Amino acid sequence: MKSRYKLMLEKSISAMLSAIEIYNKPDFKYREETFSVLCINSWELLLKAKVLNLSSNKLSSLYVKEHKTLKSGKKAQRSTPKKNRSGNPMSVSLQQAYKIITEEYGVKIDKAINDNILTLTEIRDNSIHFVNDDLLLSLKVQQLGSASIQNYLHLVSLWFGDMLSNYNFYLMPLSFFRAFDKAPGIILNANEKNVLNYIKDIEEKYDNVDVGDYNLSLNIDLNFQKVKSDSSVPVQYSNDENALKVILTEEDIIGRYPWDYDVLSKRLSKRYIDFKMNDKYHGLRKSFEGDKRFTHIRLMNPRNPNSGQKVFYNANILKEFDKHYNKR
Structure with missing residues (x-):
């Protein structure tokens, strides 16, 4: 399902x-x-x-x-x-x-x-x-x-x-x-x-702004040119059985580990009254990175085992942090 x-x-x-x-x-x-x-x-x-x-x-x-109005005229505390x-x-x-x-x-x-x-x-x-x-x-x-x-x-x-x-x-x-x-x-x-x-x-507002991966609007220029039939670049899609096989798909990773470092830090700061991004936090976070229940480490280049890494977190990791911080 x-x-x-x-x-x-x-x-x-x-x-x-x-x-x-x-x-x-x-x-x-x-x-x-x-x-x-x-x-x-x-x-x-x-x-x-x-x-x-x-x-x-x-x-x-x-x-x-919304906070509904009670019969007493006061707003309910629970939304x-x-x-x-x-x-x-x-x-x-x-x-x-x-x-x-x-x-x-x-x-x-x-x-x-x-x-x-x-x-x-x-x-x-x-x-x-x-x-x-x-x-x-x-x-x-x-x-x-x-x-x-x-x-x-x-x-x-x-x-x-x-x-x-x-x-x-x-x-x-x-x-x-x-x-x-x-x-x-x-x-x-x-x-x-x-x-x-x-x-x-x-x-x-975007006239003098450097263009990145995202845009407000795009101009489209169309030109027709006569070319030889064999001048196009051939492209082929391959289903080679010898290609690199990945056990955990990208879709699986995103579904099970949707948070990155920034999202995790943001959620923790909103969840606890005594949370700080200090050595305590970083030490706890790194101690959980070996547990596949809470984290997944993805290579930036799957074909290169020595490439950089990025850690993604499962929301259940909050239960572990609950043992070390006081909730709001």
Whole structure:
């Protein structure tokens, strides 16, 4: 049976693939708006999958909590899940999931990723006001969408390993389905102008910033060139039986040992009143690293036994630290 975070991750991937598939259809009148809706949905599911992964698949980690008012008029000390209209627990939003990951668990996420998500969210929220035939808006959606997909690929790979190698993640260039030389001039309404100005303001913040692995938006240049049929580079996928075999898969490692050093330290600082990152902490942590119940040591280069190492931790390691620190 698949764990909750894996099911959420698969739904996220399906949403992103649907967004790309619809965007790349040759004739689709609601292209940009539908893409932004599905793309943001995919990001929300991805962040929630990470929350579940970090919290040992506890579904309650995704619930919005509230302190109910008692009959006496006072607020209850214990928080309970807030209910939606159907009576089910209300789930946290995309940005709330982002804060849980970065603030409660201390996982670092590049600022360009969040700015890209916020910008596409703005397009999604205001999509009812958009004029589909406006090329400026279409170009912005493609630039933001292309960057969003690249960011998504990098983050999924970083968090959950190589899960997307069998898929083609790209947006078809506008040149394939837009007649630029016949584009009509359109007067933008006030709402559309506001959204484009909002995008412009965020883009200007990245004008003189060094580009890393993550991006706010990407420009796409398309050129057609005649080439000989034999000029392409041959690529072949191999299932060689003599290839390196790994007993514990990347997916297994992520599921069983989701925390790295930074996340572990963050969780301990929030859990105990007397926790300090000193010799005591480091000594205890290193004493647990030989126990496979709590840690997994992964080589940075699996093919080189002398390469650097990184330690990942199982959430059950907290029970061991409970013996040495006082809980809040």
